Amino acid sequence: NTNVPMSQRSDYVDLCRNIIRDMDLYGVCVLDNFLGYQRGMTVLDEVLNLYNMGVFKDGQLVRNKASNNLKTIRGDQIIWVDGREDCCKQIGQLISDVDAVVMGSNKMNDNGKLGNYTINGRTKAMVACYPGHGSHYVKHVDNPNKDGRCITAIYYLNKDWDIKENGGLLRIFPEGWSDQVADIEPLFDRILFFWSDRRNPHEVQPAFKTRYAITLWYFD
Ligand SMILES: O=C(O)CNC(=O)c1n[nH]c2ccccc2c1=O
């Protein structure tokens, strides 16, 4: 039942309850098979098409930690998409499905909030590509200084991803969980939610295969 709108899916309520519970307990939530294989592939095709059109901005320059010289490697390459562009209709559908579960969870929670937030907006979709060759993202907090973003939602597009071979693990260091970390593999059709603030410092470990993800940040 992945071709019906998200809010009509039979497991919609379960998905939202799952998000509410995990966000309240851990501040992190991972859902697999979010769109289903078919629709996941249509989103991947649009992203590959964008990449092959060369519209991604060059990634930020980061010093290659491995070599102590100043050889720089390109980190993530990104493009912002609002989902209504002709070339991004399927990405647009993904966005409305993520909206449906985030807003659904927001409304469904007994206090009508998700983690004391009343979500009322989001950024456009940031399509990111880590071009392999060790490209990574240093440990950081998405929203360290209360810029309004409260939930990070990341949809992964990487088929047949072998974490040992390909790297690119997302490691979250949830605050308050002493030495526990959350290791998330960037697997195809997986979606991840986490609080964007200082509760969730995280890093993208070096990737050795092209690694795609689509990120939305929700505001309250
Ligand atoms: O891809 C992931 O698994 C996690 N990704 C991140 O945490 C992440 N966080 N903040 C950014 C800001 C600008 C461009 C890319 C990023 C970025 O990939």
Ligand SMILES: [Fe+2]
């Ligand atoms: Fe981040």
